[in-house]
Amino acid sequence: MSSPRPEPDDDGDPILEARVARAVAPYADLLPAEDLEALRALTARFLATHPVAAPLVDRLRPRAPPASSGEVDRRDPTALAEAALRLAEKASAVRGGGRGRPR
Template sequence: MSSPRPEPDDVDQALEARVAHAVAPYADLLPAEDLEALRALTTRFLATHPVAAPLVDRLRPRTAPASSGEVDRRDPAALAEAAQRLAEKASAARGRGRGSPR
């Protein structure tokens, strides 16, 4: 469960903190315009990369739930489809175990 990403106009504290941490070693090495370009590139990477963005999402503070209880994490149809594929795979594996050719 992740928090919704902030709107582009909002300041994203979690993202800004990670970007500042990432570019800090280069602050004394790069000219100001290059440092700003590195900051922009790092921000875009952390906000859009399919692996990095969910990790940054995990750093964002979560709001407390309004109530307790069970939450559906998956669509029942998707769970049924996954169960069917798993059953077919298990059935095929049992067939190969009895000396059947692959």
């Protein structure tokens, strides 16, 4: 399965670099330089490839603008009409003293 995510070793991803820097910052004074670099590499690989973490990092990326403008059908009009009918029935039951109304 291909992904639009850059490879974790790619130095051109500022979003990933910022997340890695934030994650390893508490260890900067505690680890030797080579261990800190290994932690950076491991964190970058984890954030770029883990099935849960990678989509979260992707959500931080700016979205591409749409290719064109216009209306997009988000729901089937029939399903919306049925939902409106159920809502109206529920509202009339509450007004009429039916269920849903505390006494």
